Amino acid sequence: MQPHNLRKVGLKVTLPRLRVLEVLGESEEKHLTADDVYRALIDSGEDIGLATVYRVLNQFEAAGLVVKHNFEGGQAFYELDGGEHHDHMICVETGKVIEFVSPDIERLQSEIADKHGFQLEDHSLVMYVRPKK
Amino acid sequence: MQPHNLRKVGLKVTLPRLRVLEVLGESEEKHLTADDVYRALIDSGEDIGLATVYRVLNQFEAAGLVVKHNFEGGQAFYELDGGEHHDHMICVETGKVIEFVSPDIERLQSEIADKHGFQLEDHSLVMYVRPKK
DNA sequence: GCGAGTTTGAAGATGATTTGCATATTGTCA
DNA sequence: TGACAATATGCAAATCATCTTCAAACTCGC
The missing domain is CATH 1.10.10.10 (Winged helix-like DNA-binding domain superfamily/Winged helix DNA-binding domain)
Incomplete structure (x- = not known):
């Protein structure tokens, strides 16, 4: 930097x-x-x-x-800020934070905002997950 | 109540x-x-x-x-707690909070967690929106 | 109604974050 | 490159949201 x-x-x-x-x-x-x-x-x-x-x-x-x-x-x-937006997944057992991107979810969000008469400005999605058994 | x-x-x-x-x-x-x-x-x-x-x-x-x-x-x-999960949309201009549900987004989330070897425990999605001009 | 066990209000304790202020640094210009 | 105005820093004290402590006030089963 x-x-x-x-x-x-x-x-x-x-x-x-x-x-x-x-x-x-x-x-x-x-x-x-x-x-x-x-x-x-x-x-x-x-x-x-x-x-x-x-x-x-x-x-x-x-x-x-x-x-x-x-x-x-x-x-x-x-x-x-790496420039590209991403969401987070946090493991409730280890506290580990995993980043991910989902264009599909992003698109759906815009559609929903639009349907309500708004435009998406920003968003925050955090998924709390647990290792699969 | x-x-x-x-x-x-x-x-x-x-x-x-x-x-x-x-x-x-x-x-x-x-x-x-x-x-x-x-x-x-x-x-x-x-x-x-x-x-x-x-x-x-x-x-x-x-x-x-x-x-x-x-x-x-x-x-x-x-x-x-009304019993059914929902996400939130917050208007950055008025502060108004709007609730919504999107089975599609929920499904995508589970899929993503699954793909990473986790199971979705809970999640929090907040969209910051602005009224369409 | 009584009494054991739970709950409450007030005040003080916390943990995270911010602010006030005197001192130290930075960027600019001669 | 040296002087200066503007800005930044470190420390301590102040805030903010939230929690805990503790004596006094309830609740519920008997």
Whole structure:
């Protein structure tokens, strides 16, 4: 992720912002809480404040660099915006998050919105699943 | 909503519980926050505590009497469980919540979960829409 | 009506997220 | 490249939604 990306969205290039982007981009798990990001940085020796992480994540969301998910459980999860929309499947046993795309479902959604006199602006689909026996 | 319903799910019939059920059942808007319920009761002269509202709503959810939705925005919304599952469409301009059912989407979801080796346990689909111009 | 066991209201505790503010950084321009 | 205005940061304190604690007030079966 180049500084360029930050400039492009009108944000000054600062160390905290670069670090947060790095963590989001290099983490194994793509869906992180603000605290996950904070700890990753503290653990790697950075001197950053939790408040800054929140502020930066919010700015990134507003800028469209990351997507914020409000799954259940009180805390928000942030994910680097890969450009293409996708939905999530969460295993209720392991907590694992799986991403998927379904053009069919997307199409049906637009049709339904349309039928009600609306146009689809955005959507959030989360499936809670359990491993098949 | 008869006291009977409360007994059936193993809850003692108490005034606060009856009142909360009433508010949920008689409100124009079907999706209420704990605070909405609390205020409705306070405004109508009841002497109830916010903590009790939260407690009661949680018990109702556990008992299957109400469904809890985690839309965006930090606060949870509660809705009387009408028995049949449905999804939501929220107008980003007016905040209005519209319910709908789509067997097609439900079926696709099961298929997708299945394809990934899981079985669908539950799901949450929220569409953010805007009135057609 | 009584009493064991449950429920309630009020206040304080939590956990997540935000804000206020003095200090530190960034980007710009000379 | 050095000075500056604008912006960002870290810390601590403030918010917000929600939960827990605990003494006092109910409910229900007897």
